[in-house]
Amino acid sequence: MSGRLVIVGLGPGADDLRCPRASAALAAATDLVGYGPYLARVPVRTGQCRHGSDNREEADRARFAIELAATGRAVAVVSAGDAGVFGMAAAVFEVIEQGDPRWRALDVVVHPGVSAVLAAAARLGAPFGNDFCVLSLSDNLKPWGLVLERLEAAARVGLALALYNPLSKARPWQLGEALERLRAVLPGAVPVAFARAISRPDEQVAITTLAEARTEQADMRTLVVVGTAETRVIARPGREPWIYTPRSVGRRPA
Amino acid sequence: MSGRLVIVGLGPGADDLRCPRASAALAAATDLVGYGPYLARVPVRTGQCRHGSDNREEADRARFAIELAATGRAVAVVSAGDAGVFGMAAAVFEVIEQGDPRWRALDVVVHPGVSAVLAAAARLGAPFGNDFCVLSLSDNLKPWGLVLERLEAAARVGLALALYNPLSKARPWQLGEALERLRAVLPGAVPVAFARAISRPDEQVAITTLAEARTEQADMRTLVVVGTAETRVIARPGREPWIYTPRSVGRRPA
Known part of the structure; x- marks a missing residue:
């Protein structure tokens, strides 16, 4: 051929x-x-x-x-x-x-x-500067129980998360349940970002915490970034903060 | 400023x-x-x-x-x-x-x-066609015990793995121990690929299984790809096989 x-x-x-x-x-x-x-x-x-x-x-x-x-x-x-x-x-x-x-x-x-995960990370700072995990929240092709199991396992060992396909019209509740499961495992202060249509004219970014994150902040074009207990937010007067995860685990970066 | x-x-x-x-x-x-x-x-x-x-x-x-x-x-x-x-x-x-x-x-x-993980994946086929995890095997900036814990947690829930920094002169034994830990969790038939210097003139690719993978197949410029129990190898007469992980979990792809 x-x-x-x-x-x-x-x-x-x-x-x-x-x-x-x-x-x-x-x-x-x-x-x-x-x-x-x-x-x-x-x-x-x-x-x-x-x-x-x-x-x-x-x-x-x-x-x-x-x-x-x-x-x-x-x-x-x-x-x-x-x-x-x-x-x-x-x-x-x-x-x-x-x-x-x-x-x-x-x-x-x-x-x-x-990929969207790299574009979103660059836009936000360096949230995937340490080990991370890329997951789809869609249960069209895998059981929802497995999605939750993967989320929890990854969060428990301190992996940052990039969540694709957070929701759609046909899957409106999955992201809420995923966030709930993560709140049971991670501190509420963990940074969460909603990165939508990055580098497109209709790009939108929202930065919040796991405790405050809401399903309504995402749509089917959003990548949801969930940090770890070590992920840092660098506040900047009058400007959007930077988010990054230090390269070191278990100590303050040198 | x-x-x-x-x-x-x-x-x-x-x-x-x-x-x-x-x-x-x-x-x-x-x-x-x-x-x-x-x-x-x-x-x-x-x-x-x-x-x-x-x-x-x-x-x-x-x-x-x-x-x-x-x-x-x-x-x-x-x-x-x-x-x-x-x-x-x-x-x-x-x-x-x-x-x-x-x-x-x-x-x-x-x-x-x-990133190297995307370049290696493209070169091999689509090993990260489902959920996956990106980990550094270096214990310069995190405890080795945590590296093993992350590897095991990710493998247990069926995430494919991209392993950066598999070894160096100063860290000769880490990859061997990592493979050993993965063998305790995953079937020996899981596809493993060593993707070195992808897209460079000295690019090298070796495809094997978890049971057969050896530390000597990697150097500091190698990304090690470990599939899941669902990852497939498509044999091709006289040519290098393609490796991919189906989008569906727990059923034969449609």
Whole structure:
């Protein structure tokens, strides 16, 4: 099979946070496949086909892209942020593993991008300056009990948390229950940040504490950052504070 | 204070995996501060001062950069990968918090980059397609017992692991003990990958299992990826396999 499939992370939103390798791969493709609003971030090129789809059809979209590549096209599948972090990369490999064995001969390459977790962290300071954990709060693909178990285990050993998919219209209560579980394990003073659409024109940041954090501060485009008992907030007169987690654990940083 | 300090992630190595925003920030600086080999990755510009230092002096380097910015210079501090993931960002905020209160008025901005964990994941397939954890195995700044506790807690709840700083000349035994602890918790068949210097000319990748993984496969430039009991290896005739972790937990992906 001569087809080529690249899986490309577009970065968090701003054009200058997209890697040149990703931009070059997008420009070289004959076909672009992805969720409509993400495709809209890619510059239009004459002669290039765009195949937009609904966000919920990840496996169908992956299968479509693979079948198109198998016909000899040069296909780029786009994800926001990094395709490997709750993006299209795993969906594509799932479909390949279970599909036509000849698909394994396809040239499939993943190009990394700046994920939402890294963009949010940079915007806030350095909340992930020590060990951390990246979790999706969605229970569409795993049991809710497991989500809570992971949250609690990570918080108990002092890992900072990046929470993807905190809520949606179909999942309105999960974030509240997650925060409640974390409050049972962590001090109320632990810094929490709601980082929405970072580097996009409608970017919003809210900084609070675990005790004060409310579900209403998040929507489906928000990454929720939960610090640790060691995470610090540096107050700044008249300006937004910086949040960081010291590199050392169990002692004041030197 | 009128000085400006940008903390810039250079990406994993290849020039085309560096964000344009990072490149622009580097070009606009009057002074570059960083570990010598990282500075060497930045294009030379006439009139721009370079202040290289040894890798172990992070706090000293941060203080030097802040003091320079406080004199009114436009300083860029460089980190490999993303500055917020075991890079210079936390070190800079630590020094600011404990230093001259006037430093809080400085214009400090972190520019994100593609971290080693994302570059390694993309190179391998999608090992972090589900929840995952990013840990440093170095016990220079935290007790070794805590490192083991975090490893075990994360593995027990099914998080994939990205292990930074697996070993160095001064820390030759930590990785072995970490693998031993993981073998007590996870099946021996769990995929493990050693991803060294990804996107650099001397890139190396080795794919094995937890049962077979050996300390000698890593050096200080290696990121060690440990999958979960659900992580899959897609064999490919005559080519390196792909590794991915399905988006669903507890069922075969649809």
